[in-house]
Amino acid sequence: MTDKVYNVLFVCTHNSARSILAEGLLNHLGRGRFQAFSAGSHPGGAVNPFALKTLTSLHIPTDGFRSKDWDEFAQPDAPALDFVFTVCDKAAGEVCPVWPGQPMTAHWGVADPAAFDGTDEQKMKLFWDTAVILKRRIELMISLPLASLDRLAIEREVKDIGSR
Secondary structure (H helix, E strand, O other), rough: OOOOEEEEHHHHHHHOOHHHHHHHHHHHOOOEEEEEEEEOOOOOOOOOOHHHHHHHHOOOOOOOOOOOHHOOOOOOOOOOOOOOEEOHHHHHOOOOOOOOOOOEEEEOOOOOHHHOOOOOHHHHHOOOOHHHHHHHHHHHHOOOOHHHHHHHHHHHHHHOOOOO
């Protein structure tokens, strides 16, 4: 068994909802085996309050979340990334920076709950549904025997998880 901590970046356009949810979920569920980060190609400047409410409802601390540019993670002093997951369709189609260390990448697209215009109750339901989808994918990823799989097998598995 390895003591390696895997660094994971979740990318979305605005880094305000889906990528924030994924970061919080993985840091909570990964229990120290994973260090999650999130960023956006065009960060919105603020974290969506419904994302924070959703994390709070899951008993996940919400301190320190901020909307940040993905360029922070392409710098020489950035954490060495093992995985980069896009969680929205727009970011999946954009030209990503060259990530130091050549991390494994996959698209885990989820509909944007922040784009919905409805009541607060309806919005909370959509954010909750989004969190459930991301949580399931994250649980599948963290259950992979990463230390015993080769890189190609891991890449195949994490790409497949995005279709579930």
